[in-house]
Amino acid sequence: MAMARYLLLIHDNEADYETADDTARRALDAAHEAFSREHKDVIVAAEHLQPTSTATVVREDGAGGHLVTDGPYAETKEALGGYYIIDVSDLDAALAVAKRLPYFGRTGDAAVEVRPLH
DSSP: OOOEEEEEEEEEEHHHHHTOOHHHHHHHHHHHHHHHHHTTTTEEEEEEOOOGGGOEEEEEOSSSSEEEEESOSSOOSEEEEEEEEEEESSHHHHHHHHTTOTTTTTSSOOEEEEEEOO
16 A cells, blocks of 8 residues: 655644643653654654744745744744654544644644645
């Protein structure tokens, strides 16, 4: 059976992680480590992103040049906090993996965008 790669984009309330105490952060990190061990056969890559305050955005300036600004692309409650690239049989398998991510059940506002890769 042909395999397909999917990108799992993790959107969460960045402030929840930034204001969490060390115990809560360690628990989430441990949950991700356990998730990664459980799904090691399908995970191709994964990273936790730095806070949006560290972002730099490059935009077209409308005159053939570029405008570089510090800070996030958009001011929103939810931010892209990390990603996984997985190699699975189909969308249903990708959704099954996404539903097991440790973000769910913590704050009630986490979302994972599942997108196929070329």
